[in-house]
Amino acid sequence: MKATFFITYIMVDGWAGVAAEILRLKPLILYHIKNSFFVKTEKDREEAMDPGTLGFNTGEPQIQLYFLLGLVYASITPILLPFILVFFALAYIVYRHQVKLKIFGTYAHC
Template identity: 75%
Template structure:
């Protein structure tokens, strides 16, 4: 058995992880601890019972790992595939139930993460095909290896087609929904000047244009260790005049900081 370790890994981490996901023992223990020590009012109890959202940074890489194991060992040791199939069947049922009935999603991204998942699935397919090349080249079927070059070419072509055909839907707003949004805005605010509104609507607030009430006066400041503070002409803007002994006819104006 070349895949004994990964079969054990799938059974211990995958199947047991799905079972712990449906049981949710950790959140249950945390809730009882909060209810015992922290809950004082009904609002505190509702906050303690509030379920979290799906942990995508942890869940999606784990599912992609099992998918990669299934593709790679489908070539080397196909006995691993039934364990992968059972895992994904349980995962589909459990996560479907959790997302619909348990978890409280804080936002809806519109499947914006799917292009990343699709690219990783294509990468897993390419790894599996390269492994198949290496396996057949070491066996008696080395003569058939050149015919398999079409596999990665077809896979990359399919990826390019999907990227060109479907990826814009994840990054661009649909025209039908944009028209409905414009009609709703025009109905709500008939006098809205859309051109003036869009001039800086998508700018960061720090880059927005603003009017300056008073124009600051640029004052030349010269530093001299021997300068002395003597009464002299004072500007109307609150600048203080310093007398320079080396240049009797030269006064340096410096703005004092207001308290």
């Protein structure tokens, strides 16, 4: 019975949070506003394309929480483990994509 809450929590907060991280709506909206009103040179365009940081200070504790949930509930209710594994698979793909964009130039040369 306790596992249903955590399964729902993982699906709603974890999976939806990972999906929201791939969208990154705030940097996208700010880019279009800056591009429409403030960009005059190529240097301004490069500065407008900077998406900012990945938010490690908020993302890492969330990943640790899901790891702890998986570790604690693995022996109590193993039905939770597939949901945790899907979260980690999605988070790995999303954060790998975000780090590549940050390292190799954010959306530059597209």
